[in-house]
Amino acid sequence: MGAWNLYFNRRVGPLLLLGFASGLPLALTGGTLQAWATVENISLQEIGFLTLVGTAYTLKFLWAPLVDRYVPPLFGRRRGWMALTQGLLGLSLFLMGYLSPANNLAWLAAVAVCVAFFSATQDIAFDAYRTDVLRPSERGAGAAFSVLGYRLAMLVSGGLALVLADQWLGWGNMYRLMGGLMLLLLLATWFAPEPEHPGHVPNSLREAVVKPFKEFFLRPEAITVLLLIVLYKLGDAFAGALSTTFLIRGAGFSPTEVGSVNKIMGLIATIIGALIGGSLLERLGLYRSLMVFGVLQGVSNLGFWLIAIAPQQISLMALAVGLENLCGGMGTAAFVALLMALCHKDFSATQFALLSAISAVGRTYLAGPLTPLVVDELGWANFFLITVLIAVPGLLLLFWRRADIQRLDKY
Numbered sequence: 001m002g003a004w005n006l007y008f009n010r011r012v013g014p015l016l017l018l019g020f021a022s023g024l025p026l027a028l029t030g031g032t033l034q035a036w037a038t039v040e041n042i043s044l045q046e047i048g049f050l051t052l053v054g055t056a057y058t059l060k061f062l063w064a065p066l067v068d069r070y071v072p073p074l075f076g077r078r079r080g081w082m083a084l085t086q087g088l089l090g091l092s093l094f095l096m097g098y099l100s101p102a103n104n105l106a107w108l109a110a111v112a113v114c115v116a117f118f119s120a121t122q123d124i125a126f127d128a129y130r131t132d133v134l135r136p137s138e139r140g141a142g143a144a145f146s147v148l149g150y151r152l153a154m155l156v157s158g159g160l161a162l163v164l165a166d167q168w169l170g171w172g173n174m175y176r177l178m179g180g181l182m183l184l185l186l187l188a189t190w191f192a193p194e195p196e197h198p199g200h201v202p203n204s205l206r207e208a209v210v211k212p213f214k215e216f217f218l219r220p221e222a223i224t225v226l227l228l229i230v231l232y233k234l235g236d237a238f239a240g241a242l243s244t245t246f247l248i249r250g251a252g253f254s255p256t257e258v259g260s261v262n263k264i265m266g267l268i269a270t271i272i273g274a275l276i277g278g279s280l281l282e283r284l285g286l287y288r289s290l291m292v293f294g295v296l297q298g299v300s301n302l303g304f305w306l307i308a309i310a311p312q313q314i315s316l317m318a319l320a321v322g323l324e325n326l327c328g329g330m331g332t333a334a335f336v337a338l339l340m341a342l343c344h345k346d347f348s349a350t351q352f353a354l355l356s357a358i359s360a361v362g363r364t365y366l367a368g369p370l371t372p373l374v375v376d377e378l379g380w381a382n383f384f385l386i387t388v389l390i391a392v393p394g395l396l397l398l399f400w401r402r403a404d405i406q407r408l409d410k411y
Contacts, residue, residue, distance in 0.1 A: 006028035006282060006380045007275075008142035010193055011133050015142050017188035018082070019149025020156075022126045024185075025089055028096075028178055029053050029112045035099040035162055036171045046105060053112040059366035064353035067124045067207035068346070071201060075189065078132060078349075081125035082189045083156040083409040085184055088118045091410030094178030097172040099165035124334050127356070128349035131340040132195040140281025143336035144274040147329070150348040151271055156181075163204050212347035212354070221404045225342065229355060230362045232294060232335060235391025236328050239301040239384060242375065250380045251307050253317060262298065266325040273329025281334055286341060289334040290398055296327040298391030301384055335359070341408035 008014055030051075037047050092115045099108040126146075134142040157178060165174040187220030202208035216222055247258045281289040303320025310316060339359070343351040375383045398405065 003133070006138055006279065007145055009138070011135070012138050012141050012145055014188055014192040015130060016149040017185060018129070018192060019146035019314060020153040021082075021086055021182065021185040021188060022146070023121055023150035023153030023179065024157050024182060025093070025115050025122075026054075026057075027154055027161065028093060029119070031158055032161050032165075032312055033112060034112040036165070037105075039166075039171070040102040041102065041107065042101045050112070053109060054116050056113070056116040056120040057123070059098055060124055060358075061350070061353040061357050063115055063121070064124045064213070064350040065202075065205065065208035067121065067128065067349040068212070069202050069205050076194050077190060077198060077201065078125055078129035079189050079194065082122060082129060084127065085118045085122035086186050086189060089115060089122065090179045090186075092118060093182055094176050095179075097174070097179065098178035100172065109307045124349050124353055127194070127352040128343075129192075131343045131348040131352055132198060132345050133193065134340065135196075136286075136341070137282050139286075139337035139340050140278040140333050142278070143340070144278025144333045146336070147274040147332060148271050151267060155267070161388045195345075198347065199348065202346065206309070208347070208350065212344070215344050215347065216342075216351060216354075221401055224227060224397060224401055225404065226358055228394060228401065229234075229339070229359050231330075231394030231397060232290070232338075233297070233331060233359070234362040234366065234394060235298050235387045235389075237363040238323065238329065238371055238374075238390050239304060239387040240328075241363075241367040241371040243304070246304065246375075246380055249308070249316065251317070252312050253314070261314065261321055265318060266321050269322045269325035270329040270332070273326040273331075274333045275311035275329075276326075276329030277333030278337075280330070281337060285406070286334065286337060286374075286409050287398070287402050290331075290338060290405065291395065291402075293327065293330040293334050294391065294395050294398065297331040298388050298395070300324040300327040301387045303393070304387075305381055305384040308379075308384060338405070338408070 028039070033053070034047055035052055037050060067081050071077045072084050074080055075083045092111055096108060096111050096115070099111065101108055130142055130146060161174055161178065165171045169177065202211060219225075244258060247253050248255060253261075277289065277293055280292075284292065300323045303316075305324050307316055307320055339352060339355045340348075342355060371383070374386065378386070
């Protein structure tokens with residue numbers, strides 16, 4: 001089977017729409033909801049309070065064992081949870097359309113919390129389904145198609161939703177439209193196939209909580225693999241932490257130039273990179289893909305270094321942003337495939353939720369707080385050179401554990 005044909009087989013193809021369903025609610029409880037509150041002249045303090053409604057996305061690993069343990073009555077173990085949460089999401093988004101920040105802020109926030117909870121639970125089930133349904137050779141393509149669907153959904157529920165609300169439908173009708181779209185996406189879950197080799201359902205909730213940890217940490221390579229998950233995209237995380245601030249304040253580009261190039265072109269390049277990465281992963285295998293894409297991720301940060309030392313040129317910004325996001329997208333496809341390969345099918349919901357939470361440690365607790373300090377001390381140009389070096393430990397660790405990663409291609 002040709003590498004590109006993977007995207008059209010029965011297991012990979014539905015992940016485009018399922019990824020879309022996974023990404024649709026995120027902005028509707030985040031940036032889009034904040035925009036609605038801003039338009040209705042809600043105070044900054046209350047808008048700040050609204051940012052807390054997304055807490056469920058951070059804590060979803062806490063109830064992931066429930067998704068492993070219990071099987072809904074319809075559609076099977078993974079699709080059943082996806083269908084249940086999609087139905088609840090559609091109804092909740094529809095309900096949000098009948099509320100408003102000006103008149104029902106507390107109720108709107110409460111329903112938004114429910115939307116975030118249902119959405120996070122859908123993510124748990126979808127990640128587990130994707131892990132269970134894909135064959136080893138399909139993981140890269142499945143990760144890429146999921147990323148494509150997720151990013152397209154964020155465009156629809158972010159930028160397009162703002163335009164629809166402002167110019168055509170109004171805020172309430174826009175939210176009701178998004179609720180209807182979510183209910184329509186139930187068809188994708190209905191038509192998606194069941195995994196060929198579904199995992200064993202834990203016999204008790206205690207087993208669903210304890211065994212995923214026990215199974216993973218009894219592996220000889222467990223600690224070094226967790227360290228690899230933190231380090232692999234760390235250079236990429238540092239380079240991206242203040243990239244918008246750098247382009248505006250450090251390089252002197254206007255917000256319009258940065259918005260059109262960094263955001264729009266960057267998104268397109270990320271999607272293309274993920275699709276290329278997913279197709280190459282079948283040919284190269286997991287280890288070689290991680291190594292090649294990881295090297296490209298690190299080297300592509302030099303584009304920002306060039307922007308920092310060269311005269312201001314929008315063409316240079318476009319080239320640097322395009323390459324960095326292209327290589328980052330390729331790395332993301334391989335990295336998500338790695339997380340899937342590391343999960344045992346009996347506990348894929350819990351283990352994927354845990355591994356994805358660990359993968360955010362570098363971005364959240366290292367890149368975010370440390371980037372401003374390094375930039376203040378060394379300047380932008382030296383900072384971006386250092387981000388290339390930050391990528392090296394992850395690649396060395398990957399090389400050291402190459403035998404473990406190569407074995408994952410067989411399961």
